[in-house]
Amino acid sequence: xxxxxxxxxxxxxxxxxxxxxxxxxxxxxxxxxxxxxxxxxxxxxxxxxxxxxxxxxxxxxxxxxxxxxxxxxxxxxxxxxxxxxxxxxxxxxxxxxxxxxxxxxxxxxxxxxxxxxxxxxxxxxxxxxxxxxxxxxxxxxxxxxxxxxxxxxxxxxxxxxxxxxxxxxxxxxxxxxxxxxxxxxxxxxxxxxxxxxxxxxxxxxxxxxxxxxxxxxxxxxxxxxxxxxxxxxxxxxxxxxxxxxxxxxxxxxxxxxxxxxxxxxxxxxxxxxxxxxxxxxxxxxxxxxxxxxxxxxxxxxxxxxxxxxxxxxxxxxxxxxxxxxxxxxxxxxxxxxxxxxxxxxxxxxxxxxxxxxxxxxxxxxx
Numbered sequence: 038x039x040x041x042x043x044x045x046x047x048x049x050x051x052x053x054x055x056x057x058x059x060x061x062x063x064x065x066x067x068x069x070x071x072x073x074x075x076x077x078x079x080x081x082x083x084x085x086x087x088x089x090x091x092x093x094x095x096x097x098x099x100x101x102x103x104x105x106x107x108x109x110x111x112x113x114x115x116x117x118x119x120x121x122x123x124x125x126x127x128x129x130x131x132x133x134x135x136x137x138x139x140x141x142x143x144x145x146x147x148x149x150x151x152x153x154x155x156x157x158x159x160x161x162x163x164x165x166x167x168x169x170x171x172x173x174x175x176x177x178x179x180x181x182x183x184x185x186x187x188x189x190x191x192x193x194x195x196x197x198x199x200x201x202x203x204x205x206x207x208x209x210x211x212x213x214x215x216x217x218x219x220x221x222x223x224x225x226x227x228x229x230x231x232x233x234x235x236x237x238x239x240x241x242x243x244x245x246x247x248x249x250x251x252x253x254x255x256x257x258x259x260x261x262x263x264x265x266x267x268x269x270x271x272x273x274x275x276x277x278x279x280x281x282x283x284x285x286x287x288x289x290x291x292x293x294x295x296x297x298x299x300x301x302x303x304x305x306x307x308x309x310x311x312x313x314x315x316x317x318x319x320x321x322x323x324x325x326x327x328x329x330x331x332x333x334x335x336x337x338x339x340x341x342x343x344x345x346x347x348x349x350x351x352x353x354x355x356x357x358x359x360x361x362x363x364x365x366x367x368x369x370x371x372x373x374x375x376x377x378x379x380x381x382x383x384x385x386x387x388x389x390x391x392x393x394x395x396x397x398x399x400x401x402x403x
Contacts, residue, residue, distance in 0.1 A: 061151040063158050066165045074249060074278050074350070075175035075357055075386075082358045087127045089358055093393045094120045095237040096228075121235045125389050127360040130382040131302075133166050135159070138374045163364065163379045169313060170302055171383075177300055177314035178386035179355050180282040181330045183249070183348045186390055187398035188232065190349075193217040194402050195340065207257055210340045215274070218248060218347065218399060225395060234392030241351070241395050249348040251280035253337040275347075281315050283346065284332040286387075287324060295320030297329045300387075343403040351394035358384045 045055035080089065095118040100108070109115075137159060146152035195210040225232055225241040233239050255277055281298060291297065299312040308319040318324055338345055360382030367376045390396060 058147060061146065061155075063151065063154045065158055066161055068165055068169060071168055071172040073172060073176050074179055074247060074276055075171070075355075077352065078175075078179075078355050078357050080356045080358050082127060082360050084361055087360070089125050089356070091123045091125075091356075091391055091393065092120050093123075093235050093237055094118070095235075118237075121237075121392060123391055123393075125356055125358055125384040127358055127382050127384050129385060130360070130380070131167075131170065132381075133163055133379040135163055135377045136374050137377060138372075140373045160377065163377060167362070167379060167381060173314040173316075174302065175357055175386050176278060176282050177298075177330070178389075179350070180249075180278055180348075181284055181286050181300060182355070182387045182390055183350055183396060183398070184283060184285050184333065184346070187348055187396045190221050190397045190399050191217070192400050192402045193347075196403060207340055211257065214340070214347075214401070218349075219243065221397075221399060222246070222349070232395040232397065234390075237393075239393075239395070245351055246349040246395075247352055248275045249278055249350055250275045251283055251334060251338050251345065252277045253280060253339050254345060254347075257340040279315070280334040280337055281332060283334060284330040286327060287329040287331060289326050291324050291329065293318045293320060293322050293324050293329065296332070296335065297324060298332050299324075299328065300330050301328050303328070340401070341403070343401060345401040347399040347401075349395065349397040349399075351391075351396065354391050354394040354396060355386060355389050356384075356391070357386055357389070 045057065048054040048056055097117060098115075137156060139156075142156075143152050146155065193214060195213055197206050198209065201209055222241070222243045228238050228240050230236045230238055232241065255275060284298060286300065287297065295317060297318050298314075299316050299318050300314055302311075302313050304311045305319055305322040307322050310319045312318065318329055333344075333346065362379070362381040365378045365380070367378075368374075369376070
């Protein structure tokens, strides 16, 4: 459809007159409600304080008992193992500015209704921009941190058995994937120190985790062919996250080749391109350390490719604590404009993995 240039069409009867615009329609933001792996990880934040502490403790010891001759007496002290105290801090703050006016902008509209509709949509972008930022930032931080910090579990071999090919092979791989993951998680039911960063004695069950896979894995096969991929209520056992968020953080300054993805929201100085976390960085930009990541996938993966990483992320891990979210405004009486601001804060989600919980990865091999 051609862009409107501001030129009215000449009337076919009276050449000195011009046909008028019939009406205007203003589209809404076009971005629906967003949710993801981060949605259930938000914890309460208040206007008081900026930190939340998490304290982990370990198991005690038992000793052989005898009626007399014990190795210790009533004055012997048995202090528990020193606890581990972790902290998340609200130290990331953002502000979304927007300038609107109720006077000069009206000249571009034919009536109050269309102008009001336009202004309403523009103002709604304040909250929607915050929602997009949180969706992309939290998702990228969680998945890149999981890639960087997860303890590697056993590889899942999906090599084709003899005589199995085509769609039957895809179904077999899906079944074997579920079997191997459930078998691996069963190991966590035995008290062990190996599956948490604190090396404290812990147990976990399959219900403790979100099993996270890149988009493309579940859709490889039809639902009715692989019922074991789904819960009794029809919901997938796995949580799908867009494949672009999987990757390893960039530790050094890097002149990008156009294949790295941003870990922050920024306007890049060379190209002037604005990116949200997860977007490709334009080639030729210099990305500072820890502001970008090298993606695992350049395109949507399937069960037919090797190296698919599946993450077990505890449902209480990567807590996200929000600070205040406040809208303010300033009216400039000289040029009749109003500056609107939406200011909000949160903690560093990339570094919010808690040592209390297991964080594991499985990798497929073909």
